Amino acid sequence: MSTLMLIGAGAEQVPAIMAAKRLGHRVLGIDLNTRAPGIGLLDRFFHLSTTDVDAAVALARKIKRTDPIHGVCTVGSDVPYTVARVAQELGLPGIDPESARLATDKLIMKRHFMETGVPIPCFSEADSPAEVMDRVKRFGSVVIKPADSRGSRGVFHVKPGCRIEELFVIAKMNSPSGRVMVEEYLSGPQISTESILLDGIAHTPGFSDRNYEFWDLYAPHVIENGGQMPSVHDPDMRDEAQRLIGHAAASLGIYWGVVKGDLVLTEDGLKIIELAARPSGGFFCTHQIRFATGVDLVEVQIKLALGEKVTAEELQPKIKGGSAIRFVFPKPGEIVSIEGLADARSRPEIGHVQALVEPGDAVDSPTDSNGAAVVVVSRAATRQKSVDAAVEAANSIEVRTR
Numbered sequence: 001m002s003t004l005m006l007i008g009a010g011a012e013q014v015p016a017i018m019a020a021k022r023l024g025h026r027v028l029g030i031d032l033n034t035r036a037p038g039i040g041l042l043d044r045f046f047h048l049s050t051t052d053v054d055a056a057v058a059l060a061r062k063i064k065r066t067d068p069i070h071g072v073c074t075v076g077s078d079v080p081y082t083v084a085r086v087a088q089e090l091g092l093p094g095i096d097p098e099s100a101r102l103a104t105d106k107l108i109m110k111r112h113f114m115e116t117g118v119p120i121p122c123f124s125e126a127d128s129p130a131e132v133m134d135r136v137k138r139f140g141s142v143v144i145k146p147a148d149s150r151g152s153r154g155v156f157h158v159k160p161g162c163r164i165e166e167l168f169v170i171a172k173m174n175s176p177s178g179r180v181m182v183e184e185y186l187s188g189p190q191i192s193t194e195s196i197l198l199d200g201i202a203h204t205p206g207f208s209d210r211n212y213e214f215w216d217l218y219a220p221h222v223i224e225n226g227g228q229m230p231s232v233h234d235p236d237m238r239d240e241a242q243r244l245i246g247h248a249a250a251s252l253g254i255y256w257g258v259v260k261g262d263l264v265l266t267e268d269g270l271k272i273i274e275l276a277a278r279p280s281g282g283f284f285c286t287h288q289i290r291f292a293t294g295v296d297l298v299e300v301q302i303k304l305a306l307g308e309k310v311t312a313e314e315l316q317p318k319i320k321g322g323s324a325i326r327f328v329f330p331k332p333g334e335i336v337s338i339e340g341l342a343d344a345r346s347r348p349e350i351g352h353v354q355a356l357v358e359p360g361d362a363v364d365s366p367t368d369s370n371g372a373a374v375v376v377v378s379r380a381a382t383r384q385k386s387v388d389a390a391v392e393a394a395n396s397i398e399v400r401t402r
Contacts, residue, residue, distance in 0.1 A: 001026060002070040002306050005060060006048050007083050009038035011356065012076030015089055015286040017041045019298045025306070028063065030056060037068050050079045060086045071305035075298055076281035078150040083278065093307045095277055099253040102276035103277035107147040109252065116251035118244070119271045120276040121264075123183035129168040132182050136160060144168065146175030151281070152368040156220040157185060167220060186264040186271060191237075193225055194260040194285050195245050196300060196315055200255040202246040203315040205295040206284060207231045207238060214329070224369045226325030227284070228387050229292040233265060240270055247299060248275050251398070260285070283352065283375055288325050291351050291379035292386075294318030323351070323379050324387035326394040327372035333401030335361045335373070340397040344376060351379035353397075363401065373399045 002025045006013055009031035017038050020027045029042045032049040041043045048055055063069060067234045069095065072086045080100040087094025102108050111139075113120045124145065126132050132251060135142045141159035144167060149155075152172025156167045171180045194206025208227040215223070231237075248258050254276070261282040262273040270304070279285040279301055290296050295315060303310050335357050355361060357373045376394045380386040 002303060003028060003068060004071040004302060006038075006042075007056065007068050007074040007079050007366070008070065008077040009033075009042060009045065010077065011037050011354065012281050012283065012286060012351070013074070014038045014041065014394070015298050016073070016075040016302065020302050023299065023302060024166070025302070026270065028067075029071070029346050040154075041391070045387060046382050050074070050082055053082050053085050056082050058084050060090055064090060065385040071307065073300060073301055073305035075279045075285060078104065078276065078278065078281075080277040093209040093305060095254050095257050100277050102252045103254070103275060105148045106145065107179060109275065110183075112251045113248060116247070118248045118251055119269065121184040121186050121271060121273070123181055126168070126180045129165040130156060132164050132168055132180075134240070135182045135184075136164070137270065139184045144171050144180055144182045146171050147179035147181050148177050148195040149174045150199065151370055152222050152224070153370070155222045155368065157215075158220060159321075161210070162220050162257040168239060172278070186266050186273070188264045188266040189233065190273075191231060191233065191241070191263045191265065192280065192284060193245060193263060194244065194261050194280055194289055194297060195239060196297070196304075196310065197246065197249055197254060197256050197259060198310065198312060200246060200250060200280065201312075202249065202259070203312055204238065204242050204245065205293045205297065205315050205317060206280075206289040207234045207241070207314070208284060208288060209233070209241045211326075218366060223329075223365050223366055223371070225327050225329075226282070226375075227288070228324040228383055229288060229322060230383055232383075235368055237265065237270065244270055244272060247273070248272050252277070257304060258297070282369065282376055283325055285350050287377045288323045291377060292319075292321050292325035294321075317330040320383060321379060323377060324383075324386040324390035326376050326390040327369075328374035328394050328397050328399055329366050329371060330357075330363055330373045330399035331401050332363060332365050333361060335359050336400040336402050338374065338397065338399050344393040344397055347389065347393055349378050349380040349385060350376060350393050353393065355398075
């Protein structure tokens with residue numbers, strides 16, 4: 001029996017805990033939230049922030065004295081540097097900590113991409129709202145974001161007429177280092193990818209068209225409302241996307257492990273927005289890819305972390321199905337009730353429904369993709385059937401607030 005150390009015990013780490021248990025492993029976990037839903041499933045829990053790298057390394061060193069650890073990983077949490085440092089400390093499989101650091105600093109990442117010829121939007125650091133305005137005049141619209149935040153916090157689509165000074169301040173507040181970057185807004189379909197790198201070659205079972213139906217409603221916030229598989233651009237674009245992902249990962253010194261990509265199909269071809277050196281959140285890695293392809297990337301991630309062999313054949317689709325993710329965003333206020341969950345779960349083409357809040361929680365108007373109250377993930381024979389099923393199920397759920 002091997003022991004896996006999981007960085008995080010939240011809702012999106014629960015599938016990883018369950019998968020590891022199913023495979024016969026013990027699981028240790030850390031999380032700052034003492035109410036994290038995965039805690040009760042763990043063999044041992046440690047109350048610790050997933051972003052406190054030095055503390056996580058010290059804890060791992062202490063545990064190892066009496067309880068050998070055979071692998072460390074995360075799922076759905078943007079903490080690759082914590083994972084890499086712990087792996088390095090314990091001599092376990094993992095990416096180089098410097099590569100993990102590069103993958104969490106968007107400015108440094110983009111500079112590496114630019115230097116190695118990875119196609120990306122024009123970008124620069126912005127020290128003032130005036131610099132953002134200058135880029136707006138140049139490009140028509142831009143995206144500003146914290147250089148080193150997580151998810152879509154502090155990310156804005158900025159065009160003439162926006163409250164640029166206010167948005168700049170918010171973006172800066174969301175950056176631990178107080179840096180803001182501005183990049184050209186690329187028009188075109190956006191695609192989420194999830195790849196496993198084996199000897200520098202990207203194998204990409206996750207290829208999903210991102211859904212931005214709330215783009216105008218919540219502007220200038222960038223709110224993604226799930227996505228759908230298979231992509232309408234697959235298989236025509238898959239080979240080029242995999243080549244590009246492998247190129248981008250190599251520019252960061254990553255040749256092994258999981259990488260999550262954000263790509264845009266522009267008139268000039270594919271361009272990379274960002275690359276994350278960890279499994280994605282948003283129920284893409286944990287549910288959607290498995291529902292659409294039969295490839296369980298959570299199990300693959302666990303195998304990689306434990307040093308077990310993973311082959312390219314394991315990453316090939318086992319089925320040809322469809323899957324869509326949709327989130328339910330409530331009106332601001334205090335959650336009074338969530339109705340319709342049982343009905344949504346009972347629908348034949350719904351594979352997963354999960355409430356992300358509970359009565360008594362206070363919710364604001366969403367400012368990033370973490371503002372959802374409920375997630376619905378469908379599984380169907382085709383892309384369109386999966387979209388229809390997810391939309392209908394999401395619309396049947398009512399989140400009451402006051």
